[in-house]
Amino acid sequence: MTAKLIDGKAFAATVREKVASHVTRLKEDHGITPGLAVVLVGEDPASQVYVRSKGKQTTEAGMNSYEHKMDADTTEADLLAVIDALNTDPAVHGILVQLPLPGHLNEDLIINSIAPEKDVDGFHISNVGLLGTGQKSMVPCTPLGCLMMLRDHHGSLSGMNAVVIGRSNIVGKPMAQLLLGDSCTVTIAHSRTKDLPGVVKQADIVVAAVGRPEMVPGDWIKEGATVIDVGINRIERDGKNKLVGDVDFESAAKVAGAITPVPGGVGPMTIACLLANTVTACCRANGLAEPEGLTA
Ligand code: NDP
Numbered sequence: 001m002t003a004k005l006i007d008g009k010a011f012a013a014t015v016r017e018k019v020a021s022h023v024t025r026l027k028e029d030h031g032i033t034p035g036l037a038v039v040l041v042g043e044d045p046a047s048q049v050y051v052r053s054k055g056k057q058t059t060e061a062g063m064n065s066y067e068h069k070m071d072a073d074t075t076e077a078d079l080l081a082v083i084d085a086l087n088t089d090p091a092v093h094g095i096l097v098q099l100p101l102p103g104h105l106n107e108d109l110i111i112n113s114i115a116p117e118k119d120v121d122g123f124h125i126s127n128v129g130l131l132g133t134g135q136k137s138m139v140p141c142t143p144l145g146c147l148m149m150l151r152d153h154h155g156s157l158s159g160m161n162a163v164v165i166g167r168s169n170i171v172g173k174p175m176a177q178l179l180l181g182d183s184c185t186v187t188i189a190h191s192r193t194k195d196l197p198g199v200v201k202q203a204d205i206v207v208a209a210v211g212r213p214e215m216v217p218g219d220w221i222k223e224g225a226t227v228i229d230v231g232i233n234r235i236e237r238d239g240k241n242k243l244v245g246d247v248d249f250e251s252a253a254k255v256a257g258a259i260t261p262v263p264g265g266v267g268p269m270t271i272a273c274l275l276a277n278t279v280t281a282c283c284r285a286n287g288l289a290e291p292e293g294l295t296a
Pocket of ligand 1: 142167168189190193210211230232
């Protein structure tokens, strides 16, 4: 079997188009422009690249982008004051604090100071609780992107066996909650899981979010399963710097029914879902109907 390629780059472009057309309607029909504020503390090069890309895609979708760059030695009080101002600013519908924060800042405290309805990353403890209890919440972007791709490929996920490898708060756990919400039978695997190959072999859907290059080989995968590879790992191969996932693409693609590549799979969906969450937050703030197909 040769797997169908799930093209995250193309799918993300369709999500961005949906976002942009909803933004146009919000502007024309209601005079509202959604706004996303991104707060970056310090000069981490990777974070600077992400923030630039987020700002560019936000404005390309017709939304307002607000960037707050703060020095690496910013105090907790100063950062909290900026978030407080954004929480009460009616032009700002989404707030994202770029992680990781410098070590002297308490990440949990900072994230939980964001107004939950503007928490477009879905990391606030209220949103975690709402998602866990099946209530309307802001959903973390990467798992939301995975869910959208799975729904697009399968239609209904009801009754499918899903194995999520990884139990982080930003990917593994919310991914499992979303799959449960779509009536999958969900197993969460992690570093202490016994017989991981045997566990993965039971899965109709495998989501790998580990951070170990090509850890999941094709012979762990059930014939015809759908494989979503969240991992982003830089490796040296043949003297070249290469980006690979947590799944060994070559061998897995021979067994799986469908698979996401790295790069060009889950990665592009993450920022697209950030834009989607911002529009959703804006609609909710204004008591308007949410865009269809852009929420969980
Ligand atoms: P974390 O490091 O927070 O979590 C990794 C998880 O993998 C942990 O739960 C850990 O288990 C588990 N794990 C580690 N080793 C093994 C093993 N040998 N067998 C089974 N499970 C194992 O990572 P994240 O969730 O933040 O990210 C995971 C990957 O996804 C990374 O490559 C990251 O770069 C990528 N990523 C990609 C995004 C995108 O936009 N495409 C966005 C976010 C992340 P335990 O809890 O027991 O330690």
